[in-house]
Amino acid sequence: MSAPELAPIPIPPAPPPPGAARISLHTAVTLLAFTLAFTALMAGVYQLTKPVLDATALDAQRRMIAEVLPPDLYDNELLEDAIQLPATPALGLAAPTTLYRARLGDQPAALVFETAAPDGYSGEIRLILAVRADGRLAAVRVTQHKETPGLGDYIDAKKDKNKQHPWITQFSGRHFGDPPREKWRVKKDGGVFEQRAGATISARAVTNATTRALGWALERADALYALPAGSQWKEPAR
Amino acid sequence: MSQLRAITHNGLWNQNPVLGQMLGLCSLLAISTSAVNAVSLGLATILVMAMANLIVSLLRGFIPHEIRIPIFILIIASLVTVVDMAMNAWLHDLYLVLGIFIPLIVVNCIVLARVEAFAAKNSAGLAAFDGVMMGIGFVWVIGLLGAIREFIGQGTLLAGIDMIVPGMQAIQVLPEDYPGFLVAILPPGAFFVLGLLIAGRNWLDHRANERAKARLLAAQQSIPAGA
Numbered sequence: 001m002s003a004p005e006l007a008p009i010p011i012p013p014a015p016p017p018p019g020a021a022r023i024s025l026h027t028a029v030t031l032l033a034f035t036l037a038f039t040a041l042m043a044g045v046y047q048l049t050k051p052v053l054d055a056t057a058l059d060a061q062r063r064m065i066a067e068v069l070p071p072d073l074y075d076n077e078l079l080e081d082a083i084q085l086p087a088t089p090a091l092g093l094a095a096p097t098t099l100y101r102a103r104l105g106d107q108p109a110a111l112v113f114e115t116a117a118p119d120g121y122s123g124e125i126r127l128i129l130a131v132r133a134d135g136r137l138a139a140v141r142v143t144q145h146k147e148t149p150g151l152g153d154y155i156d157a158k159k160d161k162n163k164q165h166p167w168i169t170q171f172s173g174r175h176f177g178d179p180p181r182e183k184w185r186v187k188k189d190g191g192v193f194e195q196r197a198g199a200t201i202s203a204r205a206v207t208n209a210t211t212r213a214l215g216w217a218l219e220r221a222d223a224l225y226a227l228p229a230g231s232q233w234k235e236p237a238r
Numbered sequence: 239m240s241q242l243r244a245i246t247h248n249g250l251w252n253q254n255p256v257l258g259q260m261l262g263l264c265s266l267l268a269i270s271t272s273a274v275n276a277v278s279l280g281l282a283t284i285l286v287m288a289m290a291n292l293i294v295s296l297l298r299g300f301i302p303h304e305i306r307i308p309i310f311i312l313i314i315a316s317l318v319t320v321v322d323m324a325m326n327a328w329l330h331d332l333y334l335v336l337g338i339f340i341p342l343i344v345v346n347c348i349v350l351a352r353v354e355a356f357a358a359k360n361s362a363g364l365a366a367f368d369g370v371m372m373g374i375g376f377v378w379v380i381g382l383l384g385a386i387r388e389f390i391g392q393g394t395l396l397a398g399i400d401m402i403v404p405g406m407q408a409i410q411v412l413p414e415d416y417p418g419f420l421v422a423i424l425p426p427g428a429f430f431v432l433g434l435l436i437a438g439r440n441w442l443d444h445r446a447n448e449r450a451k452a453r454l455l456a457a458q459q460s461i462p463a464g465a
Contacts, residue, residue: 027302030302038313038316042316045323049326053327149272150271151423198418
């Protein structure tokens with residue numbers, strides 16, 4: 001086996017060391033290339049998952065509403081009959097939310113809306129509740145919270161160990177009168193609602209927020225039902 | 239083959255992410271309040287680690303050494319985002335439980351550590367295998383930690399399993415009226431239990447060493463003098 005004759009390879013003169021500007025430009029371009037490639041990957045997955053996510057979000061909303069308002073209490077298209085609430089400090093809401101109006105044969109049936117308790121043990125507790133046109137609270141549920149697992153999280157019906165009568169269901173069907181408004185507190189504060197030992201703060205936060213929200217809705221019920229769908233709620237000047 | 243065995247042994251025991259390298263404690267402490275939470279996040283971590291190791295290993299020829307850290311972080315963060323979106327879309331119930339913890343995987347330093355220490359220097363297959371094994375090493379420890387904390391803190395095991403396997407029930411190990419032991423659920427409890435686990439591992443290692451030494455000594459003594 002004979003190797004072909006090779007001309008001696010001339011050694012090129014060493015290039016001058018690149019300047020700082022060149023290095024940073026080159027590095028930046030490399031980084032940019034990687035950024036572009038991986039942003040494209042994320043964008044692709046986003047496109048792929050978006051329809052599924054939208055569908056599940058809508059579905060979750062329907063399910064959440066069904067938790068607080070039985071479907072046989074209304075016959076309108078609830079998600080269409082909505083008005084926008086601006087940030088409402090009275091409800092503990094720092095961002096706009098949506099309020100849904102349930103009607104049965106054109107008669108007001110219930111208001112479904114969100115509220116938030118700012119004073120949970122570990123921050124905000126978000127609630128959804130339905131207030132029936134006769135002033136009764138249909139039900140209230142916790143939608144988001146960061147209460148201590150195994151201790152304060154019984155306010156969430158899904159986490160409550162008592163599956164027959166979760167703590168949060170004691171509000172269902174109650175109104176200002178049963179008990180009277182000044183008794184809408186946890187027992188420890190002189191009210192009628194149970195709290196669980198060791199986690200009163202969570203129960204108190206939910207109870208007080210529910211009471212506030214119920215009062216808020218009752219005071220404005222007529223105006224809230226009267227507003228055309230899709231419009232923005234404005235607190236009337238007093 | 240022996241290489242695969244070494245990777246497995248490193249991941250599961252020797253350089254176990256938690257017990258050996260003590261990395262990724264941030265997410266470990268945050269979510270090991272129950273066995274189901276812990277194992278579920280661990281599974282997502284396995285997925286991210288395997289993918290990150292695989293991709294970094296495949297691209298290692300293109301990544302300039304000087305800027306490898308930002309690129310590794312970029313890759314890991316993108317993968318976590320992808321896993322986050324995919325889980326939200328296709329494993330929604332699990333996502334509802336784990337959603338807030340998934341972003342924690344980005345800052346789980348065990349992922350970056352394996353990418354830097356292993357994937358950047360090894361072939362794609364080995365790198366992916368290392369990711370899986372390190373991930374399993376993470377899962378078994380975090381799962382055990384979660385189970386112990388849940389058992390002491392709440393008296394149950396596998397609470398919340400119905401969110402992953404519908405119809406399955408949590409096991410009430412201690413009597414219904416067990417008052418719970420809050421410290422186990424709170425972050426200090428995680429440190430206590432983790433400390434005990436590490437002590438246990440060190441004890442097992444120490445015992446194995448002593449036995450090996452004793453065997454060696456016995457073997458030496460049984461050799462006749464002058465042989």
